Amino acid sequence: MRERTAPRRGGGSLPVVLIGAGKVAHAAHLRAIRDLPHTVRLAALVESDPERVAAVAAAGFPEVPVCGTPAEAVRAGARAALVCTPWWTHRDVVLDCLDQGLPVLCEKPVSLDPAEIDELLAAEEKAGVPVAAGYMKRHDPVVQRFVTHCRAELPAARRIVVDIHDPNAPHQVAHLMPYAPAPFGPQPPPAEEALRRALGESAGPARREAYARGLGGSLIHQVNIVHAILEGSGRALYGRLLHADRWADGAGVGVRWRPDPELVVDATHLRVPAHRRYRETLEFTAASSVATLTLPSPYARDESATLHIDTWDEAAALGARGTWTAEPGHTGFGGQLVAWARSLTEDAAPPLPGLAEVRRDTLAVREAALRLA
Template sequence: MRHTGRQGPPAETADGPRGGPAGAGGPGRAQVPVVVIGAGKVAHAAHLREMRDLSQLIRPAAVIDPDPAHRAALMAGFDRVAVCTSAEEAVWAGARAALVLSPWWTHRDAVIGCLEAGLPVLCEKPVSLDLAEIDELIAAERRTGVPVTAGYMKRHDPVVQLFVEHCRDNAATARRISVDIHDPNAPHLVDHLVPYPAPPYGPQPPAAREALGRALGPGASGTQAEVYARGLGGSLIHQVNIVHAALEGTGRTLHGSLEHSVQWAGGSAVSCRWRPDDELLVEVSHLRLPEHRRYRETIEFTGTDTVATLTLPSPYARDEGATLHIDTWEPDTGAATRTTHRSGPAVTGFREQLRAWTRSIAWSAEAEAEADAGGLPAPRRGIWPLPGLREARADTLAVREAALRLA
């Protein structure tokens, strides 16, 4: 294990000074040192960028990544980072939690290693596209008592939360939920955020193809595997999670109610339709359109007397936020009311996710301290309500069924 990293004066950010001493998390809040497992594109384009601005809450104490360039790029932006090869080494280096940001087919081994080492985990989506692996992770979480949070960062945007609450409040009158995504998935969206040449968009690597074969079974076609890995499992699984959250408590689920799924444009576009009951239709579409300059996402809930329209920018954008329009009609007079909610600039799902997760980790640490002092540990408030493995399993069930039924 090597300790290295850049030394220099702290820089001021919107959230306070950077580079303070370990544990300087502000009044009543300890800074959470984490091990970053996987320092690739999503780490640099999202999580590490937010961590630099939230240094009073969270800092990388260790990094695990087989690529020296990835490790060097991370350590160039943070002080006192240890290079480790296992979760156990990261604990010795001071890590108290883990961010698993490596490719999805590596998540099973990484997460189990962290749970065995006692490290609470925030795991990027998809947690896994293999249901058997998710079941193993659920069993490991139960066995160790260490929680895993699924990286559904959109769920932490305050405007998305308002949308979900509106859907729940009007679930009895729900008639349609639609999702429409135009995704460039092109270099101009993230290359400027990654401090080394990002790998080009291309075929799945051999390890991913093997993992997809296990996840879908031997009868799956190459097109089904490609769409499962990208349009369905790589993108729409986020929105499937939002739909499941909106329908929570209603008894409605997507798995088992699929009417059709279809791919076109060589697998770069996919659309699915579910009918959870006779009253409700759910339709989702993802189109990869490299020529488009901007990412566009629209989720709309239609009830008998209301329409809620949520629009979201690229998850990597900081110069614009989510917008929610809620239209309602009075049943007697027909009078219409529109309410609009907007997230401010830089109120990103990634940032709010790190805030929520570090709060949960801090509470866990307080509970452990009480237990060590001979008292009974308090409930881990703020941990279990975060999206977890059981939600990830329900979402994977739905998108896997859609992949295997692709026309």
């Protein structure tokens, strides 16, 4: 293990290297970093594309050193790494960061291959610094309230439903990008190779596509939320799969799990390119309450999460509704950066979702991909 380069406790703003300056970096992370100057500081950039390098400078970071490797970024002053490269590169990039002793916040999916995740877990233990997963929805206060309510009502839970309408189209982020976003298209060859390793050679193109997009690329976020609700209950999704389906020529994918005889979990992702707005709904039904969480696009700043909790008293024949929402612009990306920085600089701060959760989530969605009808 190399000499530890992680930030000192109580060391002020966290100096980070941004590795990869593509869509998610420009649409979310860079603006969050600008909003949090006393929490996170961009100390270095690892990016080989000149257009993207210039775009980072124009986005308010003209003096940030541009480096070729995490090792160079450490010499430039970085003490943690924000990994925003394409998902199929994450294994190599995270391993390079851990070799330099850099704690990592890696965009999702960290990996879609359980073997790679096991390799990262071993490297994390050897390096002695944590790898956090980019489950930014977990840092939205309205989502946190939803999870807290569901955990309290879990003994009486009957159903959890996830429903996503996703344009998954350039117009979702075009207004946030300094250059034209890439069009929706087939997975590039390195991604196809990674999917073959993850699913096996016998999995055909339809399964690989569903795994990369609807299951591993999107629903894995909500699977993580469901796992957060089930935490400590002895219930799980992996090994409790009832069925998984594709429809609309692969535009839709749906999964049903039964964690125990009293509870089912249904999750669907539907790609609808003509829709102008992303829509996500999670509904938790218990014996005497229903909690409904609606989430906008993770890149939207003019919308926010809304939670309705309906409860009723059968004896009194009375019902009540509580509603919670956040101010527009209060996205999970900002909360995630704050939580990450605190987890690395404050002794009492809780850890972020890490590789153990990534492995649990990946096993569940991979099992669904392999069982797709």
